[in-house]
Amino acid sequence: MRWRDQWYFAAEALVRQRFRSTMLLLVTVLGVTAVVVLTALGEGARRYVINEFAFLGHDVLVTLPGKKETTGGLPPVMGTAARDLTLDDAYYLRQRLPEVYDVAPIVVGSAPVSYRERSREVLVLGTVPGFFEVRRLSLALGRNLPSGDWRRAQPAVVIGEKLQKELFANDNPIGKSVRVADSHFRVVGVLEGKGDAMGMDLSDGIILPVASAQQLFNQNGLFRLLIRLRPGVDNERAAQKIRDFIKERHQGEEDVTVVSPDAMLAVFDDVLVVMTLGVAAIAAVSLLVAGVLVMNVTWINVSQRTAEIGLLKALGAPAAVVRRLFLTEAVLVAMVGTGIGVLVGFALVGVLRELFPSVPFFPPLWAVAMAVLLAMACGVSFALMPVARAARKPPIEALRNQ
Amino acid sequence: MMRPLDIWHWVWRTVLSGRRRSFLTALGIAVGIAAVALLTSVGEGLRVYMMESFSQFGTRLIAVTPGKVTTQGMAGMLHSTRPLRLEEAASLGRLPGMEAVVPVVSGTARVEFGKRGRDVEIFGVGPQAAEAWRFKVAIGRFLPADDLVSARAYAVLGHKLRQELFGNTNPLGQRIRVGGARFVVVGVMESKGQFLGFDLDDTVFIPSSRALQLFNREGLMEVDLVFSENTTSEQAARRIRQHLIALHGREDFTLFTQEDMLASLDRILRIVTMAVAGLGGISLLVGGVGVLTIMTTALQERMAEIGLLRALGTTRRQLLQLFLWEAVVLAGLGGLAGIATVVLGVAALGLLMPALPLKLAPGYLLAAWLLSAAVGLAAGIYPAWKASRTEPINALRAE
Numbered sequence: 001m002r003w004r005d006q007w008y009f010a011a012e013a014l015v016r017q018r019f020r021s022t023m024l025l026l027v028t029v030l031g032v033t034a035v036v037v038l039t040a041l042g043e044g045a046r047r048y049v050i051n052e053f054a055f056l057g058h059d060v061l062v063t064l065p066g067k068k069e070t071t072g073g074l075p076p077v078m079g080t081a082a083r084d085l086t087l088d089d090a091y092y093l094r095q096r097l098p099e100v101y102d103v104a105p106i107v108v109g110s111a112p113v114s115y116r117e118r119s120r121e122v123l124v125l126g127t128v129p130g131f132f133e134v135r136r137l138s139l140a141l142g143r144n145l146p147s148g149d150w151r152r153a154q155p156a157v158v159i160g161e162k163l164q165k166e167l168f169a170n171d172n173p174i175g176k177s178v179r180v181a182d183s184h185f186r187v188v189g190v191l192e193g194k195g196d197a198m199g200m201d202l203s204d205g206i207i208l209p210v211a212s213a214q215q216l217f218n219q220n221g222l223f224r225l226l227i228r229l230r231p232g233v234d235n236e237r238a239a240q241k242i243r244d245f246i247k248e249r250h251q252g253e254e255d256v257t258v259v260s261p262d263a264m265l266a267v268f269d270d271v272l273v274v275m276t277l278g279v280a281a282i283a284a285v286s287l288l289v290a291g292v293l294v295m296n297v298t299w300i301n302v303s304q305r306t307a308e309i310g311l312l313k314a315l316g317a318p319a320a321v322v323r324r325l326f327l328t329e330a331v332l333v334a335m336v337g338t339g340i341g342v343l344v345g346f347a348l349v350g351v352l353r354e355l356f357p358s359v360p361f362f363p364p365l366w367a368v369a370m371a372v373l374l375a376m377a378c379g380v381s382f383a384l385m386p387v388a389r390a391a392r393k394p395p396i397e398a399l400r401n402q
Numbered sequence: 403m404m405r406p407l408d409i410w411h412w413v414w415r416t417v418l419s420g421r422r423r424s425f426l427t428a429l430g431i432a433v434g435i436a437a438v439a440l441l442t443s444v445g446e447g448l449r450v451y452m453m454e455s456f457s458q459f460g461t462r463l464i465a466v467t468p469g470k471v472t473t474q475g476m477a478g479m480l481h482s483t484r485p486l487r488l489e490e491a492a493s494l495g496r497l498p499g500m501e502a503v504v505p506v507v508s509g510t511a512r513v514e515f516g517k518r519g520r521d522v523e524i525f526g527v528g529p530q531a532a533e534a535w536r537f538k539v540a541i542g543r544f545l546p547a548d549d550l551v552s553a554r555a556y557a558v559l560g561h562k563l564r565q566e567l568f569g570n571t572n573p574l575g576q577r578i579r580v581g582g583a584r585f586v587v588v589g590v591m592e593s594k595g596q597f598l599g600f601d602l603d604d605t606v607f608i609p610s611s612r613a614l615q616l617f618n619r620e621g622l623m624e625v626d627l628v629f630s631e632n633t634t635s636e637q638a639a640r641r642i643r644q645h646l647i648a649l650h651g652r653e654d655f656t657l658f659t660q661e662d663m664l665a666s667l668d669r670i671l672r673i674v675t676m677a678v679a680g681l682g683g684i685s686l687l688v689g690g691v692g693v694l695t696i697m698t699t700a701l702q703e704r705m706a707e708i709g710l711l712r713a714l715g716t717t718r719r720q721l722l723q724l725f726l727w728e729a730v731v732l733a734g735l736g737g738l739a740g741i742a743t744v745v746l747g748v749a750a751l752g753l754l755m756p757a758l759p760l761k762l763a764p765g766y767l768l769a770a771w772l773l774s775a776a777v778g779l780a781a782g783i784y785p786a787w788k789a790s791r792t793e794p795i796n797a798l799r800a801e
Contacts (some may be wrong), residue, residue: 066510070604080509104509109481110469161717181483217481293692296426
């Protein structure tokens with residue numbers, strides 16, 4: 001039988017059995033759409049997280065005070081260690097190591113900030129003017145912290161937008177004096193936006209020169225040290241040099257941890273990919289159920305069209321042709337269903353992107369390919385058995401049953 | 403009016419007669435329900451695991467942290483201008499209704515014994531920590547009940563740290579160095595596992611006063627208080643708040659009750675379980691469409707049967723009932739099979755890999771079975787309606 005005739009025969013049969021074909025299409029579309037949309041959700045989450053990490057830049061290392069040999073847990077994120085990571089450590093690191101382009105020491109805490117009679121307890125970040133560049137922060141008003149030797153305390157402060165509203169309402173805060181705990185500071189600038197200092201909201205906070213923050217909290221140590229490397233420097237080698245440098249300054253004790261955000265990101269990435277895979281697998285189970293339905297419907301089809309089969313065979317069609325005819329029906333349904341499923345899936349993903357423009361939803365290629373392959377495979381292979389049975393029936397039996 | 407028993411017989415006969423068809427239809431529902439049952443088991447397992455992890459510290463616990471600015475989860479990470487002092491913690495422990503007080507300071511340091519050394523997280527706590535946090539001592543004892551501020555330099559090793567530094571030898575009475583300072587080992591804890599990323603076995607417990615010196619701090623990171631059985635959580639919280647405000651002059655601290663923490667965790671995990679079950683629901687939906695399709699498609703074959711029934715006087719309503727029941731029974735059987743598979747599977751996995759967080763929740767399973775029946779009911783409406791609308795004469799004539 002010519003190819004074209006086969007396709008016409010199959011298409012005609014499908015149109016004739018509108019209800020069945022529609023239902024089969026429906027389940028295929030459901031399964032494929034589910035896989036596409038759900039993996040798009042997972043991938044969107046993954047890309048969002050990567051972007052958040054990536055904007056720190058590939059050339060930034062984070063040094064944490066303390067070291068843990070414990071496997072499987074977090075690195076020493078609390079920032080408390082037996083031996084302090086000091087401002088001098090940071091200063092000489094910047095001076096002596098050629099791989100280091102700039103450093104941003106960080107101290108964090110909370111303190112009450114008051115202006116006239118209004119007072120509020122807020123997040124306090126002690127750092128250097130270079131921090132703004134490293135974290136891509138910008139100022140809504142005024143200037144950055146004063147430059148110069150950041151080992152010296154200075155009574156200047158940059159406040160967040162939310163704090164500005166709370167303390168100053170509509171007045172201009174620049175140049176005014178605020179009290180932070182028991183000390184006076186002059187407002188030199190207002191931070192734009194949230195600042196996003198490692199998940200903490202800086203708009204309801206203040207930024208002080210790091211040495212002033214240390215005085216405020218009566219602390220000699222740093223919470224973190226961000227290190228910006230020169231372009232082209234290998235992260236791992238630089239990390240080792242930093243460790244060695246600080247070890248020498250700390251009397252031969254290696255008591256810091258140097259983390260590359262890239263490495264941390266790789267760990268997160270793995271977790272998220274596995275999650276997306278898991279979600280895809282669960283959605284794909286629905287395609288298997290669709291396959292079961294295909295088998296069921298094909299059995300019924302075949303038993304109800306026995307006369308048709310008998311006639312075909314009596315007219316000389318060999319078993320192989322009968323098989324091919326019925327299989328073509330299955331292939332056709334699977335193809336159309338998969339096609340529509342993919343289109344509907346992408347359409348829904350488009351809607352999601354409209355609703356949440358900040359998250360880059362996109363179904364990963366491997367997921368779409370998997371959905372298509374699985375849908376086609378289930379749609380065809382589950383029809384094989386009943387079709388083979390049909391083709392084997394002797395024509396006389398088929399005709400007699402009618 | 404058909405007797406219920408007759409309806410029952412009729413439904414069963416129909417289901418059994420088209421065996422392959424019934425099997426495949428029920429299979430679709432079975433897989434869908436199995437997906438839902440398995441996923442809710444996973445979700446429930448995770449929930450129980452997390453809740454147990456949290457409640458291992460006891461439920462009559464209130465945590466006080468310095469400052470009003472809360473960071474996501476990690477208390478005491480921020481320095482404070484109004485620190486919580488050890489003396490204040492001691493006075494909190496003496497409030498009416500308080501059974502135990504645990505001042506907490508933690509950080510990393512090197513712990514050494516002879517030539518062996520290890521960098522670990524260490525915890526500065528009080529003598530009541532083991533009791534308050536429900537830790538068991540394996541050898542020796544926990545820290546002695548010294549005065550919090552002037553406690554002696556004793557240390558209690560975690561299970562793993564003991565092995566790393568001492569192997570199988572007895573560590574009691576030995577001198578170790580923590581961050582350069584000397585301590586005497588008085589006990590070893592039983593294995594406790596991980597909690598929120600902190601390994602509670604690869605650590606050492608020393609008095610908070612010594613830890614404050616070690617880390618050069620004035621203030622504690624957290625103060626945990628356990629209140630007695632005849633005090634309510636509100637009463638305890640109120641007393642703590644009033645006392646600290648009197649000491650500090652303002653409310654520059656934050657209170658967390660165990661209930662707050664557990665409740666919000668529970669809420670989050672229940673939502674996750676439902677979302678996950680929803681995923682399985684997609685398969686169930688496909689199964690439902692399967693029931694709908696097969697029953698409708700099979701109608702053509704059963705025209706004669708329907709026509710006969712109608713000719714014999716069966717009303718439309720009774721016909722509707724019969725077909726609906728058939729759909730419900732088919733789906734219910736499939737649901738039962740799916741649930742049984744999951745129950746067996748989870749039991750088997752529980753024997754092979756007990757560490758997996760899988761927990762069968764009878765509530766969810768029952769709901770899943772009822773859901774299968776509901777899906778059957780919904781799917782059966784259209785074919786049942788179509789069947790009931792057949793004119794007997796048309797049906798009989800087609801044969």
